[in-house]
Amino acid sequence: MEVKTSLLDNMIGVGDMVLLEPLNEDSFIVNLRNRFDHNEIYTYIGSVVISMNPYRSLPIYTPQKVEEYRNRNFYELSPHIYALADEAYRSLRDQDKDQCILITGESGAGKTEASKLVMSYVAAVCGKGQEVNKVKEQLLQSNPVLEAFGNAKTMRNDNSSRFGKYMDIEFDFKGDPLGGVISNYLLEKSRVCKQPRGERNFHIFYQLLSGASDDTLMKLKLDRDFSKYNYLSLDSANVNGLDDAASFRTVRNAMQIVGFMEAEVQSVLELVAAILKLGNIEFKPESRVNGFDESRVKDKNDLKEMCELLGIEQSVLERAFSYRTVEAKMEKMSTTLNVAQAYYARDALAKNLYSRLFSWLVTRINESIKAQAKTRHKVMGVLDIYGFEIFEDNSFEQFIINYCNEKLQQIFIELTLREEQEEYIREDIEWTNIEYFNNAVICDLIENNQNGILAMLDEECLRPGTVTDDTFLDKLNTICAEHQHFESRLNKNSKFLTDHSLPHSCFRIQHYAGKVLYRVEGFVDKNNDLLYRDLSQAMYKATHSLMRQLFPEGNPAKVNLKRPPTAGFQFKASVGVLMKNLQTKNPNYIRCIKPNDKKVAHIFTDSLVCHQVRYLGLVENVRVRRAGYAFRQPYESCLERYKMLCKKTWPQWRGPARDGVVVLLTDCSVPTEEFAYGRSKIFIRNPRTLFTLEERRRACLEDLATLIQKIYRGWKSRTHFLLLKKSQVVVAAWYRRYAQQNKYQKIKSATLVMQSFIRGWKARNILRQLKYEKRCKEAVTTIAAYWHGTQVRREYRKFFRANAGKKIYDFTIQRIMQKYFLGLKTTTMSPMDNTWPAKPYGFLEGAHTQLRRIFHLWRCKKYRGQFTEEKKAVYEEKLEASEIFKDKKALYPSSVSQPFKGDYLEIQKNPKYQKLNSAVEEVLLADLVNKINRANGKGSPRLFLLTKSNFVLADQKTGQVKASVPLPDLASVSVSTQSDGFFALKLKEGSASASKGDFLLSSEHLIEIITKLHHIGTTAADRDQINIDISDEFLVQFKQDKVCVKFIQGGPKNGNSAACKRKNNRLLEVSVPSP
Ligand SMILES: Nc1ncnc2c1ncn2[C@@H]1O[C@H](COP(=O)(O)OP(=O)(O)OP(=O)(O)O)[C@@H](O)[C@H]1O
């Protein structure tokens, strides 16, 4: 929230002189001094700002300050030039009122600085943007250029503006700057030729010589040494704190920003150089025949260089310095110039040249900075013009300046009163006539067209005949003698005849700001401001284009016999235009005052300030401002500020502010004549009333502060107390909880102990009770059982015999079965074990055999379950053997216990059979057999090998294969039913092997051989099963013959082995020993 403050807050002295009590010159100055001592350099007189030059940089122009004053009401903050600039800018932007800011004050009072501050403030707060910034920059940069050419070091100010400047800054409807127009007034051109002691020529001369490069200086035919130039005073060529060389760079840069072309800058510098050269031209007298002296240029070198610079023919200029053409009644006459006249002509040329150059610069800057858009502009004018000058020796310039100030005062009075009056009307306040001094009469004395001083001066200047300053004074004495503000000693019936402070060659004018004594010497000359036409024509002949431009009257084609307007006339006209311009605008005043003559900080010279206060008419200012009501304030702010003075308005007034103020003032018993109620403002007649209110407010604020303090302290203590209380409660609660918890824990554990004891005791009681009850119940049960038994027995005794038989039978059967099953337990788990207990009872017949079978099957299954794969294969073979031979051949039982070894010859290991081994595939069986000779029945040993695909017969000794028969060629095998080892391998008829005939062999491992052969036959998928014939008589095919092999039971005469004997062609008999 923005804090509403007031100018009245923390005031040092009074911030607004309108509030000064008592109002007089002394109190005014004391207030200024008081504020100045506290670095308060700005003070208001209503809306006028008084600015004291601090002669040092104060930290009050920072961007923060700009922000502080931005968009704030004028009286809201302590007095500042920014407040005025802000007010002016805002009413220009928001209320569409053109503004002018009039800055006055004596030399060195800070006018130029103030104007720059205003411009920089406006530049800071107005819109931004590339185009706008460029315009701003150009406007701001016009200052260094004008200052270089128009400012000089004087005794009073190191950077004194030697011209009056009025600048119109133009804005668009948004308040963005569009451009500007500068007007210049009365450049002090005499300074070009001559400077008072301790002062300097215009800055540009020194800047050029110090800052320009050697090359530039050479081109301009200049020397860096100041002492080489007559027009430059030597005693203060270098000024402390002024760096001419740096300034030159700044100026060149500024010229570039403003928009000067390089050629233009060069031309300007050439003219400056030409002026310096001109000053060095000197003349010597040359006697003529007619006895008069004629001037001649002494040393032509400078003249030559100047002519070269400007492109003027040397002889033309030379002539113009020696002769003068006078035209009278259409006749041209040439008169010679004496040395003095030549010097006069030279200086007149230099002054004219410089002042025209200056005006050209202003025009050129205007061209650059003028607003481009043709739309309606809002304008803010800034007038930085010399203030009243009262020197010991006042001349034409002071007269003109003071005239200007009279006009400004006039406009000030007019506008202030008008504004005051307008406000009264606006606020519906009765208008009381204001007593003030109206200086219109002084203005009239100077500017009246018939008998004004300026008119008479012009008249004198234009009058034929001898005209001198004295004739002019005479004229004044006759015409103005009666004027109450004109004083002269030569006036015949003057009351000043004895006034020795008024010399004879002077007149005195009582300006509104004080009396000023003017010495008439030079008035006529300065007013004439003559430049011989020969010179202007010579200048026009120059090839330098800017030069020609500056002297248009030198054009022979445009010879104008009319005299040029006098300086006074021109000034009056331009002041007239300025006044008209200002009158259309809303004025804002800045009155600058310098505190001392020494240009130093912290010194406040009362007499000097008093002098300025007087001639600026500041006390008069306050009076005018206070004539009606000293102070006014909108109702809202008044109520806001003083509402604490009345209970009804404090803390908040509900209702219109005006009513609130009425209640407030009535309550405060302010006399009714002390104030008036306007439409929106309260008007307070006397500052004292305001101060009384302020004093009461201050007291009230103290009370309020105490109240606030009290409430705050109370609040603080209460809050602290409440906090403590709250904390205490928390602490207490926690402690209580802790204590209670402890106590509870103790009680709880005690209770538990007690409880456990009691429960134990109770439990024991109950246990005892229960035990007792149990015993009772048991006793009762026992008794009851016995009793029931007795009863039942008594009851059932009669049924007992009938049921006893069955019961005994069942019991007996149960016992028998039990015994039977326990008896079976002795049987072993071996499948070979054939033992099985004999059946004990006939009725178990069926169950007994079934049990035996089931048990055996289960036992076999168990036994099989333990077999490995190899063992399984062995048993399978054995099983196969049993299927083939069991109960069919007597040999079989003896083979059961013999394991099937397969390779009886260990054919793998035996090196003898190496060859054989490699000749056949994997051997399933290898054995030594006897091959029965077909002829005699005798056996010869052979190796018999069986593989998966064939059987082989080989020589026992050599291992040579005798026969290898593929198994598919084997049709059947025949054996006897006896216990012999003979077997016949019958081949299929028609097969390749059959040609050799069937084989009759005998082996000890017959059972195994046949089983394996059969097994191969059953497992091979591609073959038929091999038939096994078991009979005691079978046919064998020996080559072509079929022979019958017959087995007979014979006596054991041949030992245990069977014997084979060929009986005849068709019979082979085998006798097998009987078992
Ligand atoms: N507000 C200020 N803060 C600091 N210094 C200031 C201020 N105003 C003026 N000065 C100092 O005073 C000097 C003179 O000020 P300035 O040139 O503005 O005077 P002036 O009134 O324009 O004089 P003149 O009439 O001779 O042109 C400045 O060069 C500067 O040093």
Ligand SMILES: [Mg+2]
């Ligand atoms: Mg100035």
